[in-house]
Amino acid sequence: MDPAQLLITQNRAFPSLEYVLQGSIQDDSAHLLKARLQGLCDNITGEVEQFDDHEIVHTLRIPGASNVSLRVRYALDDMPNPIYHLRYVASAELDKSQSVSVRQFHDCCVTKNIQSFLQELGFMYDxxxxxxxxxxxxxxxxxxVAKISTLLERNRSDMNPMQIRRPLTASCFVEMSLIGSMHDDKVADEMKTFAEQLKPLISLEKIDQKR
Known part of the structure; x- marks a missing residue:
């Protein structure tokens, strides 16, 4: 079997499913949404968990077949010795009866030379x-609730990534997700019920990524 195909088909007998709802909110209203979430969510310590991640997507282009993309992510807060994660996310299942997006995914920890390894397998930077x-x-x-930004200049090893970011939009990306191992209608109902409590600040919806 081709190494790239082997990489993404391991553990196929026990796939993990990710249930997802997505939306966005203007920057000047994001603080209102965060306050609402802090009041509704589990908040034992009173502190909000924060993250600052860098994600690089590599794609294997297969003639006559669908492309395969793998995502390498690490936390900038863990520099200079971050833990690298390799993540495969399949396209959302086209099930109109589902009120949330459902997609298979695989996630694992990898070594820091993972990008060189992917290039050897034929993956290209995307x-x-x-x-x-x-x-x-x-x-x-x-x-x-995340602010998405990109690099002003790529391949500038002499510059701190914190100093060369450019926001993609004037809004924040909001995603609600839940990890499961099998189809469960109760999951969708649970997520939609909670999403209703965030209206009218934001409407989290099932997103058709192929539109």
């Missing part, structure tokens, strides 16, 4: 971005 924001948790659900 794009990269930074995601910085807050994480809120409600039971099994995770809600992130």
């Amino acid at each position: 794009h990269e971005f930074f995601a910085k924001g807050d994480i809120f948790r409600k039971g099994r659900m995770k809600i992130t």
Whole structure:
């Protein structure tokens, strides 16, 4: 079997499923949403969990077949010795009966030379971005409110990534997700019920990424 195909088909007998709702909110209203989430979510310590991640996407282009993309992510807060994660996210399942997006995914820790390894397998650099924001948790659900930015200049090893970011939009990306191992209608109902409590500040919806 081709090494790239082997990499993404390991553990296929036990796929993980990610249930997702997404939306966006203007920067000047993001603080209102965060206040609402802090009041609704599990907040034992009173502190909001924060993250600042860098993600690089590599794509394997297969003639006559769908491209395969793998995502390398690490936390800038962990520099200079971050833990690298390799993540494969499949396209959302086209099930109109589902009120949330459902997609298979695989995630694992890898060594820092993972990008060189992917290039040897035939993967090419596609794009990269930074995601910085807050994480809120409600039971099994995770809600992130993140500012997405990109690099002003690439391949500038002499510059701090914190100093060369350019926001992509004047809004924050909001995602509600829940990890499961099988189809469960109760998951979708649980997520939609919670999403209703965030209106009218934001409407989290099932996103058709192929439109």
